[in-house]
Amino acid sequence: MLDEFSLIKSIEPKEQRHQELIKGIGDDAAIYSTENNFEQIVCMDTMVEGVHFTKATMTPYHIGWKALAANISDIAAMGGYPDYYLVSLAMPAEWSGDIKEMYRGMEDLSALYQMDLIGGDTTSTKNGLVVTITAVGHTDKRRHYLRSSAKPGDQVFITGYLGESAAGLALLQKEIDIKDQYARRQLIESHQKPMPQVEAARLLGKIPCRYAVNDISDGLASEANEIAEASGVTITINYQSLPVSKPLMFLEPSDRKQFMLSGGEDYQLLITAPEENSEELIEIFQQHHINLTKIGIVTEGCAEVYLIDEDNKTLLKKSGYNHFNSNEE
Amino acid sequence: MLDEFSLIKSIEPKEQRHQELIKGIGDDAAIYSTENNFEQIVCMDTMVEGVHFTKATMTPYHIGWKALAANISDIAAMGGYPDYYLVSLAMPAEWSGDIKEMYRGMEDLSALYQMDLIGGDTTSTKNGLVVTITAVGHTDKRRHYLRSSAKPGDQVFITGYLGESAAGLALLQKEIDIKDQYARRQLIESHQKPMPQVEAARLLGKIPCRYAVNDISDGLASEANEIAEASGVTITINYQSLPVSKPLMFLEPSDRKQFMLSGGEDYQLLITAPEENSEELIEIFQQHHINLTKIGIVTEGCAEVYLIDEDNKTLLKKSGYNHFNSNEE
Structure with a gap:
């Protein structure tokens, strides 16, 4: 490889x-x-x-x-x-x-x-x-967002929902099955016709502050690690905070977790922003009816990403979470 | 195809x-x-x-x-x-x-x-x-050269030499042979390490006038036809005017003609310019030691390219000149 x-x-x-x-x-x-x-x-x-x-x-x-x-x-x-x-x-x-x-x-x-x-x-x-x-x-001019801009104290946000594209692919490949026709259609559409988050990115510009942004093309685990590495910070994500889209509710919890943490091609935005701007940020996204969810925090430390899931805190590697070999993680 | x-x-x-x-x-x-x-x-x-x-x-x-x-x-x-x-x-x-x-x-x-x-x-x-x-x-600003800018009365120029890259490839593929080692090396170098004509293009800017320019990536026949089509003019090229590089002198005349008219990847520039600017143009290229040769003229007519070779005038198609089936042309 x-x-x-x-x-x-x-x-x-x-x-x-x-x-x-x-x-x-x-x-x-x-x-x-x-x-x-x-x-x-x-x-x-x-x-x-x-x-x-x-x-x-x-x-x-x-x-x-x-x-x-x-x-x-x-x-x-x-x-x-x-x-x-x-x-x-x-x-x-x-x-x-x-x-x-x-x-x-x-x-x-x-x-x-x-x-x-x-x-x-x-x-x-x-x-x-x-x-x-x-x-x-x-x-x-000077309104661009680099991966290297995250700083300790920042909050971590995600637009929309994660894992839908990977679940749609798994459906198409008959690796999973969902009976609900509406859910099936939405997941397959998310895989075949993903929407880039241009409006969300432009909305950030309405509140001029320091952002680090990555798009979710290779999965949350990979993208969060890229920001952590480029910025030299530790990112901690709370799995319970991740928004779950309705169609993903139909999946086995272990499948869902894998798709949400490691599924690629969702093209949502992973964003870090200073805490003092967070409230205003959430407000303006609400006003424009674009989902924005706080999912974690940035702290001082090695360039690493941690995942908190209930009482467990585990290192989330770039390669992501895979429930088939989760014992090895 | x-x-x-x-x-x-x-x-x-x-x-x-x-x-x-x-x-x-x-x-x-x-x-x-x-x-x-x-x-x-x-x-x-x-x-x-x-x-x-x-x-x-x-x-x-x-x-x-x-x-x-x-x-x-x-x-x-x-x-x-x-x-x-x-x-x-x-x-x-x-x-x-x-x-x-x-x-x-x-x-x-x-x-x-x-x-x-x-x-x-x-x-x-x-x-x-x-x-x-x-x-x-x-x-x-406004110093760009489009294929569609040629006009009747313009003269047609070429930088450098044509056919070297195609001859180099033919040598590498053992379709032709040349004993002279210096000539071999130059032709193979022309094929493997072609030089784009950035300096020549910039030199045109020293004499601000109307130019149509195409680079020779698919052969003279193809590129001349592209200018003729985009500008809605007839281009007539005089084969005897084409500059012949020393290494190409070692080739059979029919091979040489094919390489010069149809050989691609020379990355020289095919240029049309108003007649009244031609003398000045040739002068400035001489001053900068870059070869520029007048090879033809632009006239009113259909979007076609003609080739004059001694007493013969033939239509030069986009597909170019091929001595293997020249009877069909």
């Missing part, structure tokens, strides 16, 4: 050449100043057939939607608003009839944000579709 | 949403204004193992170099200077030991332009390496 984390470390540039570069590698997207009142944001995300999706669980429309959603989510996690995107496809011949549907999925999502598709590349390949998207966005 | 041209047409957005978008799909890269004295340029280019390269003819270092060169060349073809790049790899396990060398190839080229690597993505795949790069650059 590839170790992406050590690879990123090994390719990280030794020097920064542009003074106007605010953040390059090491966060969800890159930001650079353009000498006006905005900062430009650029990110890039790849989905590979057989690794990130298969035709068995995703239609071409959904693949297009989700590939773009992952990029918009990265822009949102920087506090930005998405403006443009570019699409590169390495495409096997058998996919050529599906490409329009894939672009339709991207178009429908991009229309919600008035994004322009501004370029890309299309090449053939013998094996497996590879979809790479670059998104470009902007944020008001 | 995929038809990229009709695909691009089919996915082209029906509306342009940002007023500040100057050029989206349909040129080498996208440009948008950022309300200051510069325009930002973004482009994206993909190389696929087994389609664009194999380990038999390219080392990982060369693959990295060329993948970035293709993107920088697109920035140059818009009149821009490259600033940043992002890299996405879909990587089979057997490539993991080669990745550092690939990034070293990119780093060495990017250092020539003081570019910053600012992001990307790395995913695994079962089959065939896919390298996608996004480059971001800038140009002075």
Whole structure:
């Protein structure tokens, strides 16, 4: 298996050449100043057939939607608003009839944000579709949110609900079963048509304070560890505080816990904010009918994440919680 | 086989949403204004193992170099200077030991332009390496060059020499042979370490006039047709005017002609400019020791490209000149 984390470390540039570069590698997207009142944001995300999706669980429309959603989510996690995107496809011949549907999925999502598709590349390949998207966005000057901004005393928040996308995938793969048709539909929709949290990210800007933000693309355990590492702090999450969506109530508690802690592709935002701003923050999210839940705290300590579940406090590793080998954890 | 041209047409957005978008799909890269004295340029280019390269003819270092060169060349073809790049790899396990060398190839080229690597993505795949790069650059406000700017009366120029990269590949694949070791080395270097023409593009800016520019990534025939189509003009190229590099003198005339007209990946610039600026243009390129050769003219007419070779005038199609089936042309 590839170790992406050590690879990123090994390719990280030794020097920064542009003074106007605010953040390059090491966060969800890159930001650079353009000498006006905005900062430009650029990110890039790849989905590979057989690794990130298969035709068995995703239609071409959904693949297009989700590939773009992952990029918009990265822009949102920087506090930005998405403006443009570019699409590169390495495409096997058998996919050529599906490409329009894939672009339709991207178009429908991009229309919600008035994004322009501004370029890309299309090449053939013998094996497996590879979809790479670059998104470009902007944020008001100095209103970007880095992973490295968390400080002891901060509170930890999550938007929306976690685990729905992973549960939807498990349903599609018949690893779990839920009889309730409404719950089934919602979970599968969460997996196939996830919504990036652009509005939530912009709402943070209404209360100008210090935020660390990560989007939940690889699961809460992984994302919380990334903030803890980048900020050099300890994060403690209270499992009982995590909001549970109605469809997840139908699951076995152990399945639910695994999906909520380790399930990826929810594209919710994990946020840390100073305690003195917390009340106002919760209030403004309530006013705009966007769920925001306090789930933990930031303290001094090693770059670690702890999970409190009733009376148990355990280390929550980047690899996450897996009930199949929870004895080993 | 995929038809990229009709695909691009089919996915082209029906509306342009940002007023500040100057050029989206349909040129080498996208440009948008950022309300200051510069325009930002973004482009994206993909190389696929087994389609664009194999380990038999390219080392990982060369693959990295060329993948970035293709993107920088697109920035140059818009009149821009490259600033940043992002890299996405879909990587089979057997490539993991080669990745550092690939990034070293990119780093060495990017250092020539003081570019910053600012992001990307790395995913695994079962089959065939896919390298996608996004480059971001800038140009002075309203100093960009579009394919659609050619007008009747313009003259047509080319930087450097054509056909070297294709000849280098043919040498590596033992389809041709050249005894002269210096010539061999130069052609193979042209294939493995092509140089994008950033300086040439910037030099055009010294004489502010109307330019249409395309970079030679898919061969002269293809690129000239793209300018003819985008501008709605006829381009006539005189084969005898094309500059012939010394190493290409060693080839059979029919091979040489095919490589020069249809060989891709030279990353030279094809330029049209008003006749009244031509003399000054040639002068300034001479002063800077960059080869610039007049190879043809632009006239009113259908969007077509003609080739004059001694007394013969033939239609030069996008697919280019192929001496193996020249009877059919």
